[in-house]
Amino acid sequence: MTLTNTFIIRYNNLPEVNRYYYSHGRKKEWYLRKENLIQYLKSGDNEIDFLWHSVVFNLFSKTLYSYSPENYKYCNDFIHWKYGHHNVLYKVYFGKFKNFIDDNCSTVPQELREIFYNYSKNKVDAYCKYFLGLIGLFADECCEINCINLINKAKESAFFKEEFSDLENDLSNIFLRNLYYQILQ
């Protein structure tokens, strides 16, 4: 199961940023302060997985909203119906994917940074599979999403590319390359 009730509850509880924007309550943003981030990283591999799953889930929401808006509502409604949590897709990360994975996670002490980087690099493949698994789950359960079409559409957009770093050793860049590779496969 790609998406679990436990994950959704934890994701919903990620601390939110309050800032004014013109969204009529349709957007909530989460953010982790440095001390929170350190706590997660100190808590072991499962927590690193949770952080990745959260930022990938955020990417899924943003991708759907921008490139498959006709399905964004169906997926959001489905989560409410199946898991009992309302408007989960409205919640996205405060910044871009790379801001969390590459920038924020490099502000932590050297030792934790290395643990995070090395562990993540080994698991990027699994995180890409998680992203594709989310699309697959919703495609099976509630709407017609063509995974390849969705990613190809996103690939053409500068807005999507900006989510990821241009530096090839950055984790977000590795994630993106791995994602494209998996789509090709």
Next chain:
Amino acid sequence: MINFVFNKLLQMPFNTEGDISVLNEFNSVIKIQSVLFYPSSGADINDLFYVNSKRIEEINECSPNIFVHTDFMFRRDYGLPTFDQLLEYPNFYISKFKYLNDDKSINIYKLRRPNSNEIKWLIFFRGYYNEDIIKELIINKIKIPVVYAICDGITHGMGACNEKNIPTILYPLLASDLGIKFIITEQGWDTVKKRLEDASYTLGEDEFRLWLKNILLISDNLFIKHLLNLSNEDLRNILRRELGAINEKSLNEDGKLRCYHVTYTKEMKLKKMNL
């Protein structure tokens, strides 16, 4: 002046705004395309997304292209998001025409979904009673094969601001007048049956008798006339027999989300009229 199909609802001064070609086109499609009617719709537009033959196979050729919404209590300054802003999510391409004054408005929207050439129409009557619109539909011989009646504010929820109201649980009695084939509602037979078992009175009269009289105000329906000649007990017995015979199924119980409402997804039923 444009011969708007609902001209009779424009008895007081109205301003207009928007694209007049939308009104012209709406006039030409309303009588030929499949229509859904959503009484007391409020701000809900889930029917636009869920009531189609892809989601609900049973409705098949009745899959609506035109959605007629009405809500008496929807205020102009309802707050954010406004009704127009509701439709902007998720990214409909919209053209619109409106008649409006402080008390009422008739908003006509031509909507195209992103990544699709499919056109849907929505007409929203703000400040009108459901019964006013039903009467106009009958006069104009506009059939509504699908009724989407979630929380009508009469027998379920808040509202009931009209003494001449007709609860949606009795809409099956209007099936022949309006060409109703399907009703999607959270008020299944269990709810209706219980209501029929509870003797309750409104304005000193059996509530079902009162509602039937209200139907006669908009429809010259012989069956209703017949019912009104019966005692309260017989009247309720016949309603129990007629309404109880309607084929009904739950929409979301087989693990698939076929129709969604923020509050009543679990209770949603599809009633098929026995025409």
